[in-house]
Structures are given as structure tokens and as C-alpha cells.
Amino acid sequence: MQIYKFLERVFCYKNDIVFYKIYIGNFLTTLKMFFKLKQVPFKYNYLEEKPPQFNLNNEMRKKIKIKKENVDYEEKILRHFLVECMPKNYIEGFKIRLTEARNNFFPKSIKFIYSCNIFSDYLFKYWTADQINNGAKIIYGQHGANYNTFLYDTRLEHELNISDIYLSWGWRGKSDKIKPCCMFLASNKNVHAKKQNDKILFLPGIFFHQVEPVLMRTLSINLFDVPSTKKITNFFDDLKKEILSKIYVKPHPAERKIKLKEILKNNKELKFLDKKLDPFKISKDYALILFSNLDSTAFYQFISLNKPCVVIVSNCSEILKEEYKKEWKDMLDAKVFHETPDSLIKFIDENNDILGWWNSPITKKAVTAFRLNNCKFESDIPSSLCKVIKNFKLLTIKNER
Secondary structure, three states: OHHHHHHHHHHOOOOOEEEEOOOOOOHHHHHHHHHHOOOOOOOOOOOOOOOOOOOOOHHHHHOOOOOOOOOOHHHHHHHHHHHHHOOOOOOOOHHHHHHHHHOOOOOOOOOEEEEOOOOOOHHHHHHHHHHHHOOOEEEEEOOOOOOOOEOOOHHHHHHHHHOOEEEEOOOOOOOOOEEEOOOHHHOOOOOOOOOOOOOEEEEOOOOEOOOOOOOOOOOOOOOOOOOEHHHHHHHHHOOOHHHHOOEEEOOOOOOOOOOHHHHOOOOOOOEEOOOOOOHHHHHHHOOEEEEOOOOOHHHHHHHHOOOOEEEEOOOOOOOEOHHHHHHHHHHHHOOOEEOOHHHHHHHHHHOOOHHHHHOOHHHHHHHHHHHHHHOOOOOOHHHHHHHHHHHHHHHHHHHHO
């Protein structure tokens, strides 16, 4: 830790931006962004292996007052439990953790913080909040799929609240903070097939038992048709054996309790790949990518790169924003989206020319519109992002005068 602090103080004292988990590609593309913004490269990514534990202090928590007036009965119950549910890291450990963050190798003072992920790293969150109190500006980038698509999205609401400028994958919103950029996670990736073939790569989400509760990040657990063991076995059981033999399955890298290989053990024609494989490095060997649900960042990355994809989605007509309904319908008509496994099975069974389908007018039109609004392609991602950040810095300096 001390050597990190020494190096940071010696080499980065002129930096005015801290980059933290910005996800724009490999080392070279990230380095290019540092140089374009005239910053000395330094990796601040820091995740504690074992955060300290604190004892519950009921006397301290009794002093926290949560308003319960003018709310309905259900919300009143939730507010009652808020004090009990607040993490000890933020209540009992507040003073200790804030001191640790200030004494870490993070800069003592910074003008701008650029990140796409301030979720779970406690010390960095403490340091960021402290810097905001001292005048730092937050440049926040989109992290994940389905932003701005549905009527309610607590992720986006929170991220807009904490940021001074918000970099989206291409969509525009009502807030002036939102700057439509591009799918910056698609940098330096070549995913197109080396030669025409009929192989299919299946990239599933994490699978859960039907009775296991799943907390989704948006409206309900059924919003993205969370993959279940029953649904996935039914889908593959209904496929013809000659189609099964063309499918290669790469399990989700985070799968733990439920192993996809065990679930699909009766479908002996399927071929399983190592879950640690990078899907973008192997995708050139496949004509089509199959996804089990739309809440997948990889789906948006592949669409941005114009790789043929299909995905099973739920019927979301009642919760879609009005401006997305035509886009959604066009993707269904083009057979990129499928609301039922039967629809997808029929598509795979009847479609022998993947490239012909993907380049057909109806599919091309739907995918192009979806890509432009949700995962815009940009050939020079570092330059595109730097332009937005430089303009924001100039505007900030102008407003401070």
C-alpha cells in the first residue's frame, strides 16, 4: 500500500482526473485515453479482499430518524426497517472507514472522477463522497443493459443523481447531464466469422431454481424472463438433435451452485466450453450468438459490432417507454427478439442462412435503429469519449470563474 501511495504522489500530482473502472477496452486503448486527456496513467482499482466487520450499535441507530408521515402503509413499513437494514459499514464503521479512505493511496484532492462502476468498493465510495463534498465532479458512464428503456429504472435514477455528466451508450434522455456517446465496451473486438458456418454459440445468464428468489435491478423478477432450470431444459428438449449438435454452450463465468452442464446432461449432443473463455475471442468461430435473456451487456456489445444475435425476451409492452415500442416491435418482426422459446426454436429450425437473414432489409433496418439508440458503434472510442470529457472540463472551468 505504501509503495502505491509513494508512486501516486510522485508521478500523478498534476493529474486532475481519477479513472476508476472505466471499461473501454484493453490496456492500449485505455492508455490512449490517458494521453489524450494529458494524465499520467495510474490504476486506482482497489477492492478489499476482506472488509472489516463492525458490531451492531443499537443506541447509535436509535438516533437515526426516518420520516414516516404522509406515506402509505406499505412504505411506512419499509421506512420502519430502513434503520435496521442499513449496512454496519456505513453506520457503526463510518468514522473508521472515512479515515481509512483518506489515508489510502487515493489523491488527497482531485477535480474530476471518471467511473462506470462505484457499486461495491467501500473505500473508493467513501473517498468519492468525500471528494464530492470538497467540490469534485463525477463523470459517470453507463454500466449494464436496458438503460432508459422502461418506465422505471432505479439504477439510472440513482446514477443521474450522483453524477455531474452521464455518458450513455447512445441513447438520449430528458436530463441535460446525459451525453450520448457509444458502446465503449466494444473497443478493439473482432467478432465476425472467419468463414460461413452453421455453428451457434449459447451465452446464458446465471440460472436459478424456480423457487429461489431473485432480486433483479429493475421492476420485477420476471421483467427479463430470468433463466430457470425448467425453461432451459424445455427449450433444448424441443430442439431437433441435428440442431443441438451445432450448439456450443459457454456457461456464465459467475455460475456457482447450479451448473448448466448438469441441467442439460440429457442433451448429449450439446458441446460445452470452458466458462472462463472470453466470448469475444471465440465468437469468430460461430455464425450466430444465442442469449437467454436481454439483461446481458454482451448482447449489446455484439449488436454494436454487428454480430448476428438472437435473444428471448419477455412481453414488456406495458412497461416500455413509448419511444421504444416501435423499436421493440421491429426487433420482434426481424426475429432478433423472441417472446417465446417456441418462436426461437422455429427460427433456428427454418433458418439455414444466418448471414442472409442478418443482412436482409427488415433485419438490417431494425438492428441499425436499435444499435444507434442503445449501443452506438464508434471506431475510435477513446477519442470520442475524450472529446465529451474535454468539453465538460472546459465548461466546468468557465463556470468556476
